[in-house]
Amino acid sequence: MIRFLAIAVLLTFAPMARAQDAASVRTFDEGTAALIDGRFHDALRAFETVEMNGWESDGLFYNMALAHYRLDHLGQAVRYLEKARALNESDPRILHSLTIANQRQADRFSTLPDPFWQSAQAWLVEWIPVRMAFLVGVLCWFGFVGTWLARTVANMDGEWWRRGRNTAFAVGLILIVHALASSFWPPHPDRSVVLSDTLVLREQASPDATEVVEVHEGLIVEVRASSPDWDLIEIPNGTRGWVPASSLGDI
Amino acid sequence: MTRGSILHHHERGTGSLLALFLGFLLLAPVSARAQVDVHASVDATTIGTEESVSFTITVDGSDGSNVQMPQPPEAEGLVLLQTIPRTQQSVSIVNGQMSRSFGYSWSFRPTAQGTARIGATTITVGDREYHTQPIQVQVVPQDQRPARSRAVDPFQALRSPFDPPATEPAPEPDETDLFIRAVPTQRTAWQNEQVVIEYRLFFREGIQLRQSRLTDSWDAEGFWREELDVETRPIPRIMVENGLRYNTIVLKKAAVFPTRAGDLTVDPLKIESEAMMPFGSRDPFRSLFAMQTRFSPVQLASPEVTIESRPLPDGAPDSFNGAVGAYAMTVTPDKSTLEVGESMQLSVTVTGRGNLATMDAPVLNVPAAFDVYDPDVSTLLDRSSNRLSGSKTFRYILIPRTNGTFEIPPIEFSWFDPDAGRYRTTTSSPLPVTVTGTATSPLSVTATTNGMPVDDFAPLFTESVSWQRSGTPPLHTRWWVWTLLLAPMAVMGGARIWRRHQDRLVKDPRWARGRRAHPLSRKHLKQAMELLQGGDTKGYFEEVERAVLGFVGNRLDVAEKGLTRHQLDALLAERGASEGIRGRLRTLLDLCDRGRFAPASFSPENKEEAFDDASALIPDLDEQLGE
Numbered sequence: 121m122i123r124f125l126a127i128a129v130l131l132t133f134a135p136m137a138r139a140q141d142a143a144s145v146r147t148f149d150e151g152t153a154a155l156i157d158g159r160f161h162d163a164l165r166a167f168e169t170v171e172m173n174g175w176e177s178d179g180l181f182y183n184m185a186l187a188h189y190r191l192d193h194l195g196q197a198v199r200y201l202e203k204a205r206a207l208n209e210s211d212p213r214i215l216h217s218l219t220i221a222n223q224r225q226a227d228r229f230s231t232l233p234d235p236f237w238q239s240a241q242a243w244l245v246e247w248i249p250v251r252m253a254f255l256v257g258v259l260c261w262f263g264f265v266g267t268w269l270a271r272t273v274a275n276m277d278g279e280w281w282r283r284g285r286n287t288a289f290a291v292g293l294i295l296i297v298h299a300l301a302s303s304f305w306p307p308h309p310d311r312s313v314v315l316s317d318t319l320v321l322r323e324q325a326s327p328d329a330t331e332v333v334e335v336h337e338g339l340i341v342e343v344r345a346s347s348p349d350w351d352l353i354e355i356p357n358g359t360r361g362w363v364p365a366s367s368l369g370d371i
Numbered sequence: 372m373t374r375g376s377i378l379h380h381h382e383r384g385t386g387s388l389l390a391l392f393l394g395f396l397l398l399a400p401v402s403a404r405a406q407v408d409v410h411a412s413v414d415a416t417t418i419g420t421e422e423s424v425s426f427t428i429t430v431d432g433s434d435g436s437n438v439q440m441p442q443p444p445e446a447e448g449l450v451l452l453q454t455i456p457r458t459q460q461s462v463s464i465v466n467g468q469m470s471r472s473f474g475y476s477w478s479f480r481p482t483a484q485g486t487a488r489i490g491a492t493t494i495t496v497g498d499r500e501y502h503t504q505p506i507q508v509q510v511v512p513q514d515q516r517p518a519r520s521r522a523v524d525p526f527q528a529l530r531s532p533f534d535p536p537a538t539e540p541a542p543e544p545d546e547t548d549l550f551i552r553a554v555p556t557q558r559t560a561w562q563n564e565q566v567v568i569e570y571r572l573f574f575r576e577g578i579q580l581r582q583s584r585l586t587d588s589w590d591a592e593g594f595w596r597e598e599l600d601v602e603t604r605p606i607p608r609i610m611v612e613n614g615l616r617y618n619t620i621v622l623k624k625a626a627v628f629p630t631r632a633g634d635l636t637v638d639p640l641k642i643e644s645e646a647m648m649p650f651g652s653r654d655p656f657r658s659l660f661a662m663q664t665r666f667s668p669v670q671l672a673s674p675e676v677t678i679e680s681r682p683l684p685d686g687a688p689d690s691f692n693g694a695v696g697a698y699a700m701t702v703t704p705d706k707s708t709l710e711v712g713e714s715m716q717l718s719v720t721v722t723g724r725g726n727l728a729t730m731d732a733p734v735l736n737v738p739a740a741f742d743v744y745d746p747d748v749s750t751l752l753d754r755s756s757n758r759l760s761g762s763k764t765f766r767y768i769l770i771p772r773t774n775g776t777f778e779i780p781p782i783e784f785s786w787f788d789p790d791a792g793r794y795r796t797t798t799s800s801p802l803p804v805t806v807t808g809t810a811t812s813p814l815s816v817t818a819t820t821n822g823m824p825v826d827d828f829a830p831l832f833t834e835s836v837s838w839q840r841s842g843t844p845p846l847h848t849r850w851w852v853w854t855l856l857l858a859p860m861a862v863m864g865g866a867r868i869w870r871r872h873q874d875r876l877v878k879d880p881r882w883a884r885g886r887r888a889h890p891l892s893r894k895h896l897k898q899a900m901e902l903l904q905g906g907d908t909k910g911y912f913e914e915v916e917r918a919v920l921g922f923v924g925n926r927l928d929v930a931e932k933g934l935t936r937h938q939l940d941a942l943l944a945e946r947g948a949s950e951g952i953r954g955r956l957r958t959l960l961d962l963c964d965r966g967r968f969a970p971a972s973f974s975p976e977n978k979e980e981a982f983d984d985a986s987a988l989i990p991d992l993d994e995q996l997g998e
Contacts, residue, residue, distance in 0.1 A: 145838070155831055158740070158775015158806065176841035179832030186831050190773065192739045207837070213829035220828055250846055258855050265859035272866045296856065303846035318689070 144173045152183060160187045178208035182217070189221065194338040195315035195369060197221050202313070202340065202371040225338040229357040242307035244298065254299035260292030310343040312353065312368035321361025325350035332361040341368070407432040407496050411444075411503035413489065419516030420481055423452065424508055426489050427459075427476040433496055435460055435473035441494040444503070448487030448510065449479035455643065455668040481510040547615070548575045548648070551622065551640060551673035559679045563628050563695040564789045565725055565759060567599065570623040570640045570673055576609075576616055581666060583644035593635035593680075594627040595726055600754045626759040628695075628726040629680035637676040644669050683787050688796050690734060694786035696725020700733070702782050702799035710808035714770045717802075719746075719782060722762040727752060732765040733784040738777045740806070742770040771806040772827065778803050880928075892922040892989050896982065903978055911978065912966030915985045919959060922989050926996045936960065948995050952988070959984050 151166030167184045185200035201218045208214060234242070248256075267285040270276040317337050322329040325347055335341075335355060344360065345352040351368060354360045408431040418424050430438055435458065443451055456475035475494075481487055487508045494501050555568045574580065607618035622640065629635050645666035683695070698721050705716040719733055727750055737743055746765035753760045771777070779802040788795050823829050846852055876883045895918030903911040920939075924931030927942050934942075936957065943953050962981050966973055 141838075152831065152833055158773055158777075160775065171841065174841050175838050177838045179834065179837070183831050186828050189828055190738060190740045190775075192736055194739075197739075207839075212823065213832070216823040217828040220826065254846055254852065261856065262859060265863055268863060269866050272863075272870050300847050300852075303848075306845075 141175075144170045144175050147173075148180060148183075151187075155183055155187055158190075160190045163187045164191075176203070176207065178204045178211060178214065181207065182211075182214055185217065185221075189217075193315075194221060194224055195313050198225070198338045198340065199313040199315070199369045199371055202311070206371070221338065226336040227339045227355075229339075229355055229359075231356040232358045238307055241302065245302050245307050248295070248298065250299045250302045253295045253302075257292045257295030257299060260288045261296065263288035264292055308342075311371045312341055312343050312351070313371060314339045314341065314367065315369045316367040319363055319367050321353065321355070321359065321363055323361065325352075325362040329362070333359055340371070343368070343370075407499075407501075409494055409496065409501035409503065411489075411492070411506060413506050413508060416507070417509040417511060417516065418481065419513035420484060420510055421513040422516065423478045423480045424449070425476050425478050426506070427474050428492065428494055428503060429472055429474040430494065430496055430501075431470070431472050433473050434471050437497045438473055439495040441475060441492055443477050444492035445490035446479055446488065447490070448482055448485060449489065449508070450482055452478040452480055453668055453670075455670065457668065479508075481508075484510050484512060486510070547613075548578060549573070549646060549669060549671060551642070551671050553637070553640065553673040553676045555637075555676050555678065558677070559681065560629055561681050561695055561787065561789045562632050562683050563595075563630065563693060563726055563787075565626050565628055565696060566678055567624060567626050567758060568637060568676055569621060571619050572622050572642075572671070573610070573612065573617040573619050574646075576618060577648070578618075579647040579666075580644050581647075583642055586641045586643045586670065587638075589623070589625075589638055589640050591625075591627050591635075591637040593629060593631055593633075594637065594678075595630055595729060596628075597626045597726075597728065597752070597759050598754065599624040599626055599757075599759060624757075627678070628729075629678060632680050632682040635678050635680050637678070639672040639675055641670065641672040644671065684792075687787070687794055688783070688785040690783035690796060691785040691787070691794060692731045692733070694721075694725060694730050694784075695789055696723055696786060697788060697790070698723030698725065698784070698786050698797075700782070700784045700797045700799065702802070704779075704802055704804070707803060708805045708807070709771065711771055711774050711806055712808075714768050715804070717767040717769055717779070718764055719767070719799075720762055720764040721784060723786075724758050724760040725786070726759075727761050727763045730763055733782050735767060735782060736780050737769060738779070740771055740773045740775065740777060742772060744768045744770075771804070774806045774808055776803065776805050889922070889989070889993065891925065892918045894918075895921060896985060899985075900982060903982070908970035908973065908978060909967050912963045912970070912981065915981050916960060916963035916967075919956065919963075919985050919988060923956075923992065926993065943996075946996055948992065952991055952995060955984070955988055956992070959988060 147166050148170050151163045151170070154160075154163035154166060164184065164187045167180055167187065170180055171184075181200045181204035185197045185204060188194075188196035188200060198218070198221050201214060201221060204211070204214045205218065233239075264285055267281055267288065271281060271285075314335055314337055318334055319336070319339075320334050321332040323332055324330075333355070339355065341353040341355050343351050344354050346365065349365055350362045351365045352360060352362050353368070409428065410431075411426065411428050413427070414425040415422075426444065428441060440456070443454060443456065456477050459474040459476065460472065479487075479489065487510050489506045489508065491505050492503050494503070550573050552571050552573060553568055554571065555566050557566055560566045601621045601624050605620040607620050610617050610619050622642070627637065646669045647666045701718075701720045701722070703718045703720070705718075709715050717735070719735070721727070721730060721733070732746055732748070735743065735746075744767065746767045748763065748765055750763045751761045769779075781801050782799045783796060784798075785794055785796040787793075895914050899911050899914035899918065902908075902914055920931045923939065923943070924934075927946060929942065931939070940953050940957065943956070944950075959981065962984075966978070966981065
């Protein structure tokens with residue numbers, strides 16, 4: 121009976137999910153056509169529908185960035201270009217457009233170097249992505265458990281079994297620790313983009329607090345802390361200040 | 372100097388060009404060999420306290436062209452009446468011999484009775500310096516002054532018969548006769564607010580002026596300055612000041628804009644002129660020939676003007692860029708429909724009263740599909756009125772790079788209204804622009820080496836295949852991650868327990884039999900029930916008895932076969948079984964014996980009673996026998 125119900129649910133919802141996926145892809149194509157025609161608002165509406173349906177792709181984010189750029193929304197353009205780059209770091213179109221967008225950004229701040237451990241972690245994450253590290257680590261973990269069971273249950277043991285078991289344990293442990301640690305503490309803190317034309321960083325989370333510095337649309341900042349309506353951000357040269365959360369767009 | 376040798380005598384100014392011309396014409400051939408002689412003189416060595424003395428340096432043998440103007444000499448007991456000397460020049464030809472003289476004169480007035488002294492001074496002629504000797508002058512009470520016996524005046528013979536005699540010098544104007552007044556429109560102004568300063572010359576009726584000129588460059592540090600127009604040929608207005616009638620003319624009018632806050636000072640306006648006082652009623656004869664009287668050099672300066680500049684108040688709109696005054700803005704596109712690559716001109720004109728010269732362009736935000744070039748700026752200032760006004764036009768060229776319907780957002784311009792003391796903002800209407808056509812692939816000339824546009828985004832993605840679900844939570848928040856990690860550990864724990872169980876089963880047969888007792892009993896009871904349902908009563912009772920005895924044998928770790936009932940009972944008593952449970956066992960075994968040998972005597976209910984008794988007895992025995 122239970123098996124029957126499970127199969128029935130699967131057969132009922134699978135085509136529905138498939139139909140929804142197809143609708144999202146068609147909406148993306150409609151948005152692309154609107155973008156080609158210069159109907160940027162229509163294009164954005166279509167792309168946002170796809171995004172709200174829970175889909176993402178480098179092409180979707182790139183086209184959203186292009187539509188925003190054509191509408192002179194520099195901050196949103198930078199935001200979606202960064203999202204596209206997160207999904208496809210090597211695409212020349214994305215990298216080129218990011219360069220163009222950054223050239224229009226008004227602020228010229230020096231950039232603080234990352235701490236060496238953060239750089240090392242970023243390099244490691246780039247070299248072995250978190251999910252890949254976790255999956256390989258789990259496979260090693262399963263290998264270790266399998267060989268352990270073989271020894272425990274079936275008395276299969278020997279020098280090579282022991283070496284294999286220890287190797288699988290060590291490699292699996294390193295990869296899983298790396299994956300979970302990078303998930304807990306990402307190498308790059310949460311980043312956001314300034315969406316308003318100008319944004320004043322303040323010493324406290326209050327509109328009456330002393331001004332620290334003024335930044336402009338399109339600047340990428342790191343979010344260090346959040347309160348319900350305010351975020352503590354750090355600009356590239358290390359200056360920190362509170363800004364209204366509504367003036368930022370997360371990447 | 373000999374009579375009849377006079378060719379010409381004049382004050383510097385009128386006729387000087389003619390004299391110079393003649394001088395050069397006649398004297399140039401001989402100037403090279405002329406001898407230069409310099410001497411100083413006064414027109415009187417004893418003067419009254421109310422008189423003045425004229426000090427003259429005469430340079431014989433020079434026409435003045437190579438003479439540098441000397442500094443006035445230092446004086447003790449005398450005060451200099453004017454710093455700019457009068458100049459005199461004479462040329463004479465006597466018996467075919469030409470002689471020239473050039474002189475500078477200053478007037479001094481005594482400050483007290485006694486011996487006054489005019490110090491030595493130096494004059495440079497050509498490349499040589501000449502030094503004069505000091506001269507002493509006795510100053511006596513006015514009523515005791517001697518009959519004027521003047522020293523020899525080298526220019527005396529050159530004087531006009533209409534000149535006033537030397538003993539009665541021409542009267543000179545004082546500060547009540549001639550002055551400049553600076554009148555600002557206000558003394559306190561906001562930063563960058565327009566203040567107009569008018570410089571007006573006041574001179575008493577009858578005073579004549581000529582050769583007027585500005586002496587220093589007028590400056591107003593801390594201000595942006597714009598000149599306003601004044602009459603080039605002004606007609607004097609008559610004004611009464613302190614009961615005196617004056618003629619007045621406007622010398623200069625300037626609009627100044629404070630560029631910073633604080634007390635800012637505008638320098639005095641200084642002019643040099645030559646003034647002639649009328650002789651009026653003192654000498655009607657001379658008054659008749661007033662035009663022939665002497666002009667005196669005068670220097671005039673207006674007072675400084677201090678403006679208190681206040682900083683603009685807080686609360687400026689975002690679009691405020693420093694404009695202060697009264698303005699209006701118009702935004703005019705030359706077209707609203709165009710093709711890709713075609714240019715359109717957007718003119719933003721700000722009109723009003725204020726400092727238009729330094730005004731920045733209002734911020735123009737256009738869709739990124741447009742190329743925008745720096746605006747062409749033209750400023751038209753109206754300097755003819757009492758305030759500086761005009762218009763400034765910023766002409767932007769926009770070129771769309773893609774087709775579509777766009778909207779040029781409203782342009783906002785803000786300024787500070789000094790009259791109202793608050794900021795004002797004007798906003799244009801949004802401008803719809805329709806761009807048709809398609810881009811004519813300019814990429815061939817504006818593309819990078821990898822085909823990307825030089826100054827624009829790369830082309831769009833026409834397809835996207837790498838779809839994935841968005842909003843992926845971090846790895847450590849996923850349940851399956853921890854399941855994958857912990858489930859093998861559970862398996863390992865289970866395997867470990869199973870291994871230990873198996874090892875004990877092998878190493879501890881007694882424990883193993885005990886562990887086996889219960890399952891074996893259940894197996895026999897199940898078979899018994901099947902036999903009963905099959906109608907095999909005898910077999911049924913045999914299996915019930917086997918289940919019970921087998922359980923007891925396993926628990927006591929003895930071979931149950933071959934044991935008598937007494938031996939079994941004794942072993943149970945020895946292991947702690949109670950009399951009651953031993954009695955229940957004996958009853959059940961008796962019942963099973965009867966069932967095997969006289970199965971027909973049992974009703975179906977009796978048969979099932981045996982099953983129930985066995986099922987209840989086995990757990991009770993298990994409990995009492997323990998380990």
